[in-house]
Structures are given as C-alpha cells and as structure tokens.
Amino acid sequence: MxxxxxxxxxxxxxxxxxxxxxxxxxxxxxxxxxxxxxxxxxxxxxxxxxxxxxxxxxxxxxxxxxxxxxxxxxxxxxxxxxxxxxxxxxxxxxxxxxxxxxxxxxxxxxxxxxxxxxxxxxxxxxxxxxxxxxxxxxxxIECLAIGAHAVRRAEISSDDTVLVLGAGPIGIGALQFSQVQGAKVIVSDLSEDKLKFCRDEFNVAGTVNGKSDVRAELEKLTDGDFPSVIIDCTGSVKAMQSAFYNLAHGGKIVFVSVVKADITFNDPEFHKRETTLLGSRNATKEDFEHVVSCMKDGSVKxxxxxxxxxxxxxxxxxxxxxxxxxxxxxxxxxxxx
Ligand SMILES: [Zn+2]
Ligand SMILES: [Zn+2]
Known part of the structure; x- marks a missing residue:
C-alpha cells in the first residue's frame, strides 16, 4: 500500500x-x-x-x-x-x-x-x-477535541470572558467551545488575516493584534476587568508568559501549546491574582463525544x-x-x- x-x-x-x-x-x-x-x-x-x-x-x-x-x-x-x-x-x-x-x-x-x-x-x-x-x-474531530478539553479543564461558563491566544485550528476550537459554554471570547494573534477570519466566522467580542499594546486593548475590551480565563494555543514563550500579567484577578490560565523551554513569571503577579495555572494535554473520549454532538447540532463549525x-x-x-x-x-x- x-x-x-x-x-x-x-x-x-x-x-x-x-x-x-x-x-x-x-x-x-x-x-x-x-x-x-x-x-x-x-x-x-x-x-x-x-x-x-x-x-x-x-x-x-x-x-x-x-x-x-x-x-x-x-x-x-x-x-x-x-x-x-x-x-x-x-x-x-x-x-x-x-x-x-x-x-x-x-x-x-x-x-x-x-x-x-x-x-x-x-x-x-x-x-x-x-x-x-x-x-x-x-x-x-481530534483537533477540535483538544480545544474542547482545554475549555472543560477551565470549567468555563457564561460568566467568563475568555482570551484565546493564537488563532490556529486549536485556538479556533478553544474559541468555539468557550462560546458553546456561553462565554464572551476575545482572540489575539499576530496575523491580521487570522483575526479577520475570527471576526467574520465567529461572533467574537473582540480581537487584539499581538503586536499592539495588548494589555491596554484588553483593559478597554473588558472595562478594566481583564479576561477571567486565558487559553494559550500559540507555541510562543512570550505569549505564554504574557498571560500571567493580562489575567483578571481570580482567573485561570490554560497552557495548551507545548514549548521546548522554561516558562517564568513574577510570583507577586501570580499570587495577587490567586492565579490558577492549568496544563491541558490531548483529550479524552468524553471530549471527542462532545465535539461530535456539537458538530451534529451545528453549534461548532x-x-x-x-x-x-x-x-x-x-x-x-x-x-x-x-x-x-x-x-x-x-x-x-x-x-x-
Ligand atoms: Zn492534531
Ligand atoms: Zn496509563
């Protein structure tokens, strides 16, 4: 063969x-x-x-x-x-x-x-x-299940404003499954084309170009609250580290992408927010089944x-x-x- x-x-x-x-x-x-x-x-x-x-x-x-x-x-x-x-x-x-x-x-x-x-x-x-x-x-289904798993890890609900870092297929999966949970979603990427794609295809609450003053943009988009969940799907150390500084107090960070590097953060920044940091890897059968049912009912494209x-x-x-x-x-x- x-x-x-x-x-x-x-x-x-x-x-x-x-x-x-x-x-x-x-x-x-x-x-x-x-x-x-x-x-x-x-x-x-x-x-x-x-x-x-x-x-x-x-x-x-x-x-x-x-x-x-x-x-x-x-x-x-x-x-x-x-x-x-x-x-x-x-x-x-x-x-x-x-x-x-x-x-x-x-x-x-x-x-x-x-x-x-x-x-x-x-x-x-x-x-x-x-x-x-x-x-x-x-x-x-597999690629979407990875986003679905990240969303389940963070127990996202309609009270959340989610920032998805990276608008590749996994990021777009995280975006869509966050929306299925009723959350508001902001997307950030370095590519203006990908951000436009997210604005055109999905009902996002905002997009932020990673080359801009991201913190200032997020402050504006969230009325000073900042995102309560940040899901990283970039594979970029810089983006991953930025999450510690752009998160709402009481918020959660989910690292989906893997980098061959050490990630560092400032402990007072981590502690003052009582940050929850989660790794998210692959998906379980439960996530796969959730993806299939969302594809069938059209809630995920x-x-x-x-x-x-x-x-x-x-x-x-x-x-x-x-x-x-x-x-x-x-x-x-x-x-x-
Ligand atoms: Zn894959
Ligand atoms: Zn085992």
Missing amino acids: KSIVCLEPGKLESQSIDKPTPGAGEVLVKIKAIGICGTDIHAYGGNQPYFQYPRVLGHELSGVIESVPEGSDLKVGQAVYVIPYLSCGECVACRKGKTNCCSNIEVIGVHRDGGMCEYLSVPESAVVTAEGLEFSEMAL GHSIVTHKAKFDDMIELFPTWVNPETGVIKAVVELD
Whole structure:
C-alpha cells in the first residue's frame, strides 16, 4: 500500500509498505481523510518534543472499517474516526480516568506510525463511529477535541470572558467551545488575516493584534476587568508568559501549546491574582463525544476552518507550502479515494 514517511525533518518520501495485518482486538481502517495538524508541521520542521524519525505522520484520521475482530459490535463498512491516543489503562493517570495524560501514552503518528497511508490497524477501543458527518469533517474531530478539553479543564461558563491566544485550528476550537459554554471570547494573534477570519466566522467580542499594546486593548475590551480565563494555543514563550500579567484577578490560565523551554513569571503577579495555572494535554473520549454532538447540532463549525484540501498523491509537493503562513493555511485536509 501507499504511505508517506517523514524520513527526517524537512524530508517526506512516498514509500510502498505492507498492508497491516490486524492483531488481536484490532480493527483495520481504510483511511479516507487526514487532517494536517501543528504536530505534523512541527515534526516536519524538527521542533516537536517527544519525536523520533523515520515516522509515518498523521493522527487526525477518518475512514471506513475494513475488518473487525471477532465478537465486535463494529461492522465492516462503517464510517469511523480514530482516537489517536493509546493509553495503558493501568498507570496512576489512567486509574483516575485521565487517559489523555497516561504516563505510558502512545500517540498514533507521534510515538508509533500514523495514518498517512491507505490502511491502519488500531485497537477497537480507538475507533468511534460518527454517521452523518463527512470524512473531511471527521478528520477535524481530534483537533477540535483538544480545544474542547482545554475549555472543560477551565470549567468555563457564561460568566467568563475568555482570551484565546493564537488563532490556529486549536485556538479556533478553544474559541468555539468557550462560546458553546456561553462565554464572551476575545482572540489575539499576530496575523491580521487570522483575526479577520475570527471576526467574520465567529461572533467574537473582540480581537487584539499581538503586536499592539495588548494589555491596554484588553483593559478597554473588558472595562478594566481583564479576561477571567486565558487559553494559550500559540507555541510562543512570550505569549505564554504574557498571560500571567493580562489575567483578571481570580482567573485561570490554560497552557495548551507545548514549548521546548522554561516558562517564568513574577510570583507577586501570580499570587495577587490567586492565579490558577492549568496544563491541558490531548483529550479524552468524553471530549471527542462532545465535539461530535456539537458538530451534529451545528453549534461548532468544523468545515469553516478547512482552508486547503489535497489529494494524497499531491501531499508531498504541497506539504512544505502549508508550513508557510503566507499561504493562509488554517487547516489542510488530505483525502484518499
Ligand atoms: Zn492534531
Ligand atoms: Zn496509563
């Protein structure tokens, strides 16, 4: 079968590999759509923590069931999406139901080969049916689930004014799920195009260009209260550190993006606000289900973030252009026949 392998940073290669034989308890999925994620782009760029090469990338996956293990409730031909986080079920985090931060976690397309290929064999528990959604839309579920998880971590409600730092796909997910909770949302990014996109597509309470005097703008937009929740989805140390100074008293910070760096803050600034600082990693099945129900009832728009689509055979040529912000990519989806 066809596959695309990331041999080393900056190098993708088309390779013919054996079609996988499902092991015990595994489902064989014929891949139909692959969402391209920041993780793939960082892996290609060589700045993804926890990464080894060569690797078949791709963890935002939808497809059709090709074979099922004996006794399974799933059926051949069903449309499914894949939850790419494989947890051990035994570690301290799993025992508390926090499978998203399992200490032995294996992420498909990160720690083991992913879905940039025609067929993928995955544990039955990693496959979820989602009838009624298109494959390209189902490939966005993982990315949206990360935003949904961050919003759930912060227990956002209609009393909150949320500042989302970074208007990429994850930031836009955090924006939309904050709005589902009834919160007012302000978005900040360095790209005027992305801010315009947020104003046009979503009913945001304001946008702030990160190059401006952000603190002064936030003061104006919140009548001096400042945002009660700040969700960082930038991958920028500077943006992450700014959260400690632009937060409302009694507020919460959620770090979704990961940087290979130390984050520092001034303790009196942290203490005077009684800041709650939360890390947010991946998502649980509960978040995935929330995303699907919000997509089905239309409260979250999946498709609107897809700016680029490509056929599998054209991906190697197009992928480097998706790394370039000037091409205006918010989300690219690769489709297979
Ligand atoms: Zn992803
Ligand atoms: Zn575990």
